[in-house]
Amino acid sequence: MKKILLLLGILVATLSAQAQEDATRDVLERLALASSSEQSAITEELSALGDPYIKDFVDAWRTGEVFSYDVSESETIVLRKVSEKFRRLSNDEIFEIADEENDENLSKIRPSRKLRKVLKTITDTIDLSSPDPRARIEAALKLGLSQKTDYLEALQSKIETEENEKVRLKFEEAINISLLANAEDDEALKHSIARLGELASLPARDGIIGIQNEATESGDAEMVAICAEAIKDIDSAQKTIERWGNLVRGMSTGSVLLIVAFGLAITFGLMGIINMAHGEFIAIGGYTCYVVQNLFADAFGTQSAAYQWFYWTAIPISFVVAGVIGYGLEKGMFRFLYKRPLESLLATWGLSMIMQQLFRLNFGAANVQVNTPDVLIGNFEVAGVALSYTRIFVIGFAVFVILMTWLLLSKTNLGLYIRSVMQNRNMASSLGIPVSKVNSLTFAFGCGLAALAGAALSQIGNVGPTMGQTYIVDSFMVVVVGGVGNLLGAGLSAMGIGTVDQFLQPYWGPVMGKIIVYFVIILFLQWKPGGLFPTKSRSMDD
Amino acid sequence: MNLFDNKLEARGFIVAAIVLLFALPMLNGLTSPDSFLHVSSFQISLWGKYVTYAILAMSLNVLWGYTGMLCLCQSLFFALGAYAFGMYLMLHVGVDTVYNTALPDFMDFQGYTELPWYWKPFESAPFAVLAAVGIPGIVSFIFGVLVFRSRIKGVYFSIITQALTYALMLLFFKNNLELFGQSFILFGGNNGLNGFKEIFGASVDSASTQRWLFIASVLLMLTVYLAIAWVLKTKFGKVQQAIRDSENRIRFSGYSTTTYKLLIFTVCAMIAGAAGALYVPQVGGINANEMTPAKSLDVVVWVAFGGRGTKFGPILGAVVVSLLKSFFLRAAPDSWLIILGAIFIFTVLFMPNGLVGLPQQLKPLWKRIRSKSTTSTVPVS
Structure with a gap:
């Protein structure tokens, strides 16, 4: 029933738009x-x-x-040329016109200069009435930043009718930014600046700094104080946003790392082989x-839409x-x-070198572009902090993958086999578990996980022949820190390393951040040589 | 004590010493360029480079082949030695025409007017030589203390050393290091150090300098070879091999494996550093590309391909793979990486003893073929 209603809703929306x-x-x-x-009368109608x-x-x-186009003596219609065909404006009906140059009924029309100017204002401000609130916000800020008086009027008239609270605030911001250049007197200007400070408007920051500098020169102490206050507000809001942004970025990088490290931990813990080509399976995901x-x-x-x-x-x-490639390679x-880990x-x-070169030969040495589906474009805003949908998706995706892996390992027969082979x-x-089959399937699963990480990465990073290399050293670190073959440990250390890395970056730069992380890991291993959750075993060499 | 295992080895060593130390340099220096016996200076410096590679491979072989530690930072130590000596060379390029200063170009470029204090000592040649050996030694010692003390071994050791290589590579790719609010200029970033002019007062590019560098490289290689041969016969060397075979048993027997491993790790890093110092004037430059984890793995493949745990194997491996590389990079540049990867896989899967062990490995096969052929030719009576 709900589905039918939904469909009806969509239908109605489409019809009304039509x-x-x-x-x-x-x-x-x-x-x-x-x-x-x-x-002029018709343009007004149009702008509404x-x-x-x-x-x-x-x-x-x-x-x-x-x-x-003169259809008859009394009737003239408008045709539009769309990809070499003439279509009637009102109903898209196609008109066959044999000789475009010499047809007497057909004549090209162009708007007059005056009309063009009016039309430009209408088209520029048209997005202010767009049904999409995001488009409205974007248009408002663009018009505000242009600081032209024509647009100021349009903004002021539109804010009256705006119903969406969020969009209203953005309109207000845009108006105030525009007022920075167009304010009638100093009182209004001060009011605008103070309001922009309250709104924590980053786009206005440069403008306010300019005004502050002018005021410092002319000795207007009150204006300087107001500007300083506003800038401080904007900066502190910006800091909060950055901090949250870092957290989400760190968590999403950590999530990718986590999926990679899970695959690695499973193959490594199960078979005792180090798969240096794991990174190339990430690339397989990206390229797929x-x-x-x-x-x-x-x-x-x-x-x-498809x-x-x-x-x-x-x-x-x-x-x-x-998975199939991994199965074959196994x-x-x-x-x-x-049981020959160093040789493996x-x-x-060697395998990883071959695969990298094959990627390069097939897809070129440069990165390729994987588009983002429309659903994931844009930001999710919480309390003024914009979190990109792709990053949130990656985090959610990692949670999903972990859940699936956990279910596989703890609730299925194959999982039971895998765990038993891991232990002994x-x-x-000798108890009749088909060890070699379990090995192949597990290895294929581990490779599949790497490819999933690559697919997630295609949304937040680059897809290129060496994309795996960036992650492989990190993910080995994750496995070592977490404790080999321990999935919980891998999870904790991946999130930890990803987030710490992102947090250090603003202060130390990406390179020093990474170096510090590695150094901390080496020191951490002094304290806990077996990682967070070392394997418990009575064998000396485990 | 006899250093060599058999007469063949002893004779081979003497022949190699005569050919490399005397014959080749003489053919380069004394014959006229038109003579068919002439060895060009290009060949001399090319083979000099291979010899430094061979030394690097030998140092890794001691760690991996005899002590069982697959170290993935050996080319890092090589590069550190190369950078240390390269800094000396860089400071003796004279006044350049563009900036009219004696500073390296990349410092001029960044607006430095005088040498930073940490570059100053490298103006002295003895210090640079000492640093080329000492810096890798110090780095490896500190790293080794941390790693061996927490008993990181096997693949974990490999992973950690690779991470060290990766981290330092990132550092050396940078131009500047911002630390504690101060900016430190590093070592030329992407371009690294190059454009050398003189070494110990002589011109770097002249034929005689290159010849002497070649001789020095060969001398180092032969010395390292003898040293390894000697160490293997001592108790110290025997303990190292025992660590490879069963570290826990050695520890139970009362040996401090940590100390043994630390010592050999540090010494090998110093050897690699010395090889790097000889490499840099013969090749004419060093940059951070020599530090990538891939380079360290290249060294591993030299050793594995030549024959791990043999004295001669790493030398053979380094030279053969380098020759293959220069051949394929010209003949089929796109497929070189694929071929190298295939060598990796093939060696691991089918040639566990490398080239040196190949005759031994093929012996049974050869025997079977021969016995078959004899049975077919000799009629059964």
Whole structure:
């Protein structure tokens, strides 16, 4: 029932949008055919509409793609040339016009200079009435920062009718920014500055500093104090935002690290082999997203709704692709390396070189672009702190992956097998557990996890041949700090390392931050040589 | 005490010493360039580079082949030695034409008017030579104390050493280091140190300098070889090999494996540093690319390919892989990394004893083939 209602809702919304566009087209047609004396009345009607189609049409009009066409003596209509076809403005009906140059009924129309100016103001301010609140905010700030009086009026008139509280505040901010240059007297200016301080407006900061400098020169102590106060407010708000931003960035990097380290911890803890090519499986994930994106773009076109699904399709595909490759490699190579950890390190390093070079040969040495689906574009705002959706998605995704891994390991038969082989391979084997099958599947699963990390990374980082290298050293650190084969330890240390790294960066720079993290890890191992949760065993060499 | 295992080794060593120390330099210096016996200066400095690589591989082999520690920071120590000596060379390039100062260009570029205090000592040649050996020694000692004390071993040791390499590489790629509110100029960032002019008062590029550098490299290699041969026969060397085979048993027997490992780790770092110091004037530059973790793994593949835990293997491996590299980089630049990776995998999977152990490995196979062929030719009576 709910679904039907939802569908109905969508239908109604689409229909009403269609109706509005029809009205807009009607007004535009009248405008295009009107004499210059009538035009001013029609433009007013137009400015109240706020339909994005207006912008589109005005652009076409300016560039000479709009024509008037005499259907009969008394009836003239407006045609628009869209990709070499003439379409009627009011209903998109196609008109076949054989000879464009010499058709007497057809004539190109262009807006007069005066009209163009009016239209520009309308199209510039049109986003202020956009149905999308984000677009309204963006437009308001852009117009405010331009500090032109024409736009100030538009903003002031629009704020009256604005219903969304958040957008209202942004409109107010934009008006006040504009007033920094256009204020009538000093009193109004001071009021604006104080208000901008309260609103913690970062875009206004430069303007206020300029005013402060002027005031310092002219000796206006009160103005200087007000400016200083406002700047202090803005800066402290900015600090808070930065701190939260760092936390989220750190957590999302930590999440990627976590997924990577989980795969590593499982393969390492289970089979005692160090997979230096683990990083390249991350790259496989990233590149799978890229390939799937291109396939979708070829099949559906980038504008279609189906294209938006490429990323969600790519995630499971990347897991499967990497899993299959990992399965094959386990059968063909890693099988021979069990219990020879140092040698396995070398062979996998060789593998990683080969894979990297193959990526380079296939996709080029430069990074490739994986787009972000529309759903993940933009920011989520809490108390003025903008957190990008991609980063939040990555954190949520990591939680999901961890949950799945935990379920797999603790609730399924395969998980039981895996744990038993991890604890004692020979005993497990003698009890009839198919050890070699478990090995292959686990290794494939570990590689799949790496690819999932790569798919997540494609949204917050670069996809390139060496993308895995950046993470591999870190993720080994995570495994060592967490305690080998211990998933809880891996989780804690990944989040810890990711967040500490991000927090150190502003103070020490990325390089020193990293060096400090490594140094702290080495010192930490002095205190707890086996990591956070060392494996408990009676064997001497574990 | 006889240093060599058998007569073949002793003879080979003497022949190598004569050829490398006397014959090649003489063919370079005494014959005319047109003679077919002439060895060009390019070849001399190229082989000089390979010899330093061989020394580096030998130092890693001591750690990995004999003590069982797969150290992934050996090329870091090599680079540290190279940087230390490179700083000396950098300070003797004379007054450049662009900035008209005696400072290295990258300092001029950043607006330095005088040498920072931590660069000053490197103006003296003896100090630079000492630092080329000492700095890797100090770094490895401090790192070794921390690592061995907490009994990090096996793959964890490899991972930690790789992290050290990675961290210092990041540092050396930087131009400046901001620390405690002060800015320290580092070592030339991306470009590193290059454009050297003179060494100990002689021109770096002249044929005779390159010849002497080659001789010095060979001397170092031969000395290291003898030293390894000697150490292996002593109790110290035997304990090292025992640590490789079973560290816990050695510890139970009352040896402080930490001390043994620390000592050998430090010494090997110093050898690598010395090799780096000889490398830099022969190649004409050093930059942070020599510090990437990949370079350290290259050294590991030299050792593995040549024959790990043998005296001659690392030398052979370093030279053969370097020759292969220079051949393939010209013939098929795109596929070099794939070939190198394949060598890694093939060596690990099928050649556990490397090139040196190959005859031994193939012996049974060869025997079977021969016995087959003899049975086929000789009719059964």
